[in-house]
Amino acid sequence: xxxxxxxxxxxxxxxxxxxxxxxxxxxxxxxxxxxxxxxxxxxxxxxxxxxxxxxxxxxxxxxxxxxxxxxxxxxxxxxxxxxxxxxxxxxxxxxxxxxxxxxxxxxxxxxxxxxxxxxxxxxxxxxxxxxxxxxxxxxxxxxxxxxxxxxxxxxxxxxxxxxxxxxxxxxxxxxxxxxxxxxxxxxxxxxxxxxxxxxxxxxxxxxxxxxxxxxxxxxxxxxxxxxxxxxxxxxxxxxxxxxxxxxxxxxxxxxxxxxxxxxxxxxxxxxxxxxxxxxxxxxxxxxxxxxxxxxxxxxxxxxxxxxxxxxxxxxxxxxxxxxxxxxxxxxxxxxxxxxxxxxxxxxxxxxxxxxxxxxxxxxxxxxxxxxxxxxxxxxxxxxxxxxxxxxxxxxxxxxxxxxxxxxxxxxxxxxxxxxxxxxxxxxxxxxxxxxxxxxxxxxxxxxxxxxxxxxxxxxxxxxxxxxxxxxxxxxxxxxxxxx
Amino acid sequence: xxxxxxxxxxxxxxxxxxxxxxxxxxxxxxxxxxxxxxxxxxxxxxxxxxxxxxxxxxxxxxxxxxxxxxxxxxxxxxxxxxxxxxxxxxxxxxxxxxxxxxxxxxxxxxxxxxxxxxx
Numbered sequence: 138x139x140x141x142x143x144x145x146x147x148x149x150x151x152x153x154x155x156x157x158x159x160x161x162x163x164x165x166x167x168x169x170x171x172x173x174x175x176x177x178x179x180x181x182x183x184x185x186x187x188x189x190x191x192x193x194x195x196x197x198x199x200x201x202x203x204x205x206x207x208x209x210x211x212x213x214x215x216x217x218x219x220x221x222x223x224x225x226x227x228x229x230x231x232x233x234x235x236x237x238x239x240x241x242x243x244x245x246x247x248x249x250x251x252x253x254x255x256x257x258x259x260x261x262x263x264x265x266x267x268x269x270x271x272x273x274x275x276x277x278x279x280x281x282x283x284x285x286x287x288x289x290x291x292x293x294x295x296x297x298x299x300x301x302x303x304x305x306x307x308x309x310x311x312x313x314x315x316x317x318x319x320x321x322x323x324x325x326x327x328x329x330x331x332x333x334x335x336x337x338x339x340x341x342x343x344x345x346x347x348x349x350x351x352x353x354x355x356x357x358x359x360x361x362x363x364x365x366x367x368x369x370x371x372x373x374x375x376x377x378x379x380x381x382x383x384x385x386x387x388x389x390x391x392x393x394x395x396x397x398x399x400x401x402x403x404x405x406x407x408x409x410x411x412x413x414x415x416x417x418x419x420x421x422x423x424x425x426x427x428x429x430x431x432x433x434x435x436x437x438x439x440x441x442x443x444x445x446x447x448x449x450x451x452x453x454x455x456x457x458x459x460x461x462x463x464x465x466x467x468x469x470x471x472x473x474x475x476x477x478x479x480x481x482x483x484x485x486x487x488x489x490x491x492x493x494x495x496x497x498x499x500x501x502x503x504x505x506x507x508x509x510x511x512x513x514x515x516x517x518x519x520x521x522x523x524x525x526x527x528x529x530x531x532x533x534x535x536x537x538x539x540x541x542x543x544x545x546x547x548x549x550x551x552x553x554x555x556x557x558x559x560x561x562x563x564x565x566x567x568x569x570x571x572x573x574x575x576x577x578x579x580x581x582x583x584x585x586x587x588x589x590x591x592x593x594x595x596x597x598x599x600x601x602x603x604x605x606x607x608x609x610x611x612x613x614x615x616x617x618x619x620x
Numbered sequence: 621x622x623x624x625x626x627x628x629x630x631x632x633x634x635x636x637x638x639x640x641x642x643x644x645x646x647x648x649x650x651x652x653x654x655x656x657x658x659x660x661x662x663x664x665x666x667x668x669x670x671x672x673x674x675x676x677x678x679x680x681x682x683x684x685x686x687x688x689x690x691x692x693x694x695x696x697x698x699x700x701x702x703x704x705x706x707x708x709x710x711x712x713x714x715x716x717x718x719x720x721x722x723x724x725x726x727x728x729x730x731x732x733x734x735x736x737x738x739x
Contacts, residue, residue, distance in 0.1 A: 218669045234628040237672040405678045413677060446679065447625065454629040455622065457679050 141172040142317060144180060144341055145324045147187035148334035153341060154179040159314045164230040165450045165460045165499040173314040176342035181349035184338040188280040188307040189355050191335020196277045196305040198333070200254050203303045206330050210299070211247045213326040214240065221322055225291055226451035228316045230460035230500065231414045233451055242583070243295035246601070249583035250299030256606045257304065268620040275610040277305025278381075279357035282350045284311045284371065286363045287462050288417045290319035296587070296600045297360045298323075302336055304609040306357070309338045311350060315462055317341050351375050358382060358608065360600060362419070365520070365546070365592045372595035383596040383608060385589055387520040388548030391424045391541040392577060393563065395534065396431045398553035403575070404438040406553070407526070410577025412446060412504050415461045416524040419593070420549045420571065420578045424510070424517060424527045426537045432530045436485065436508055439526070443486045443504040450496055460500045461523055467500040470523030474505055477516035477527070482507040488524055512543060520546070534559055542568050547590030549579045570594060624683035627721075630712050631668035634725065635661055637691060637705050644698060653735065660728050671721040680715045687711070702736035 141158055143150040153174035161171040195203070214221065222236035231239075261272030283297040294310050301308050312320035324339045340346055351359055351374045358381035361371040368386030375382035392410065394403055410422035427435040449456030461467050471489045478484050488503030502523055510517050510527040517527055531537035541550050551573030552563040560574045570588020573579030581587050586599035598608040624630045638661035645654035690696045690704040709729035713722045 215669070232626070232628070234626050234672055234677055237628065237669060238677065241670065241672060408679070409677050442679075447623070454632055455625055457626055 145339040185355040187335035287313040290316035395554040403553035548593035
């Protein structure tokens with residue numbers, strides 16, 4: 138019998154008051170891993186009260202001491218690196234390499250938070266007026282919440298938690314109920330640090346818990362990563378309730394391949410971008426646009442390489458692609474492939490009904506390529522969030538830019554070329570928050586903000602980098618005269 | 621046949637080799653050699669954790685455990701095992717597209733070659 142996991146509130150592991158619970162399955166083996174409680178209003182009230190009470194002491198804790206806690210947290214993450222990666226694999230389905238990459242990215246965010254003492258420094262001017270000095274001060278703002286997705290269950294919470302608390306705020310994490318075990322592990326490590334009660338809290342659950350957090354008057358701000366429809370709701374709910382919010386939504390990331398690109402290197406990179414994490418990442422390559430003469434050889438090379446990818450259980454290190462997160466996800470992805478086929482796309486590589494020996498009941502979808510996709514097809518417009526790459530043809534570079542900018546999303550876009558002018562024009566004209574040049578997954582490192590435009594982002598300040606310092610602090614201007 | 625077709629699969633096999641050699645040297649009372657193998661094992665574990673950035677993850681072709689069967693054959697002496705380890709690290713390093721990890725594998729190859737020649 139799988140155990141019901143607990144919330145972490147006010148420095149203690151506690152049972153959720155909410156009675157209902159959701160099953161957490163290993164998507165490859167179908168094993169029931171745990172039951173994730175549906176926390177209710179009472180649980181959220183408890184967490185917010187604890188976080189507010191903890192804020193008073195925490196904001197007075199010296200900044201260097203706050204940063205030092207994160208140094209110890211990093212040591213724990215390094216010590217338990219393999220355990221964290223394995224936990225990600227068993228609840229999410231990705232491969233060990235992908236999980237290790239995720240943990241490494243999470244640690245990068247902890248590293249970034251160690252620099253908060255430098256980044257929180259103020260500026261000021263003496264004698265701005267006669268005998269008057271004027272300075273700005275950054276202060277922590279209160280209680281912050283992160284509502285995080287299933288696809289990076291360890292990394293995304295770490296985009297927010299370390300910076301938020303080193304800035305002096307207190308924090309409530311509400312992870313995806315599909316993948317709560319990585320968050321459980323993070324909080325277990327934080328619990329070992331003996332942080333003051335209420336500084337970090339974990340509330341499990343789904344829509345009810347999220348809504349209660351977004352509407353709670355005790356919450357200052359909310360960070361969200363998920364799909365576009367939900368990001369819109371999060372943004373509207375938070376702004377209606379007077380909170381600052383950063384809501385990162387879905388994506389449809391295009392890759393333009395120019396005839397002058399190094400095709401072999403480009404194809405290997407595009408494969409990783411399209412099929413890494415089984416396509417379940419907001420920077421996954423979704424559409425490859427072959428420009429002019431690049432289209433046919435690109436199509437042929439992608440077909441031959443994608444067919445060779447080994448799909449399997451993530452804990453088997455010879456698996457080059459793991460499962461998707463659930464059977465519902467598998468059904469949705471397969472349905473969208475069929476929809477593309479019905480609309481006239483050629484199914485060049487078909488990942489539907491893929492067989493994985495020993496894991497027959499698992500939620501696997503093989504690498505899929507849909508060729509000759511046209512802009513009006515749903516597979517060109519809508520996010521699939523699975524291992525499906527659509528191929529489109531553009532006669533010219535300008536036409537490729539037009540196709541890319543025609544998307545309602547603006548998370549990422551990449552170009553493969555050996556021509557500096559194409560690269561420059563691409564960077565200049567494409568409306569997306571993260572641009573790659575000869576890189577398929579244009580994922581910014583922790584010291585840069587994670588971009589996103591159009592329907593891929595709702596808010597003003599992005600996650601990561603200097604934006605995160607702005608988001609997690611309040612600026613105050615002090616005007617003084619002593620003479 | 622166990623395939624070494626991912627960054628993790630290659631590094632995990634490399635760690636297994638060093639563990640195997642460390643234990644073999646310990647059994648024969650060669651403490652310095654055992655310590656050197658254990659240092660390499662730790663270095664490889666660190667490499668697997670630190671240099672795996674998914675942005676560079678690409679399929680790896682042409683490496684299989686069966687090519688280094690001497691390592692797992694109990695009748696093979698340590699000098700031949702060292703030669704097989706040298707071959708593995710020499711074969712593996714150009715397959716890894718992360719320069720820092722490549723350097724670690726190359727260093728392992730050099731150390732195993734020296735050990736093999738020293739006999």
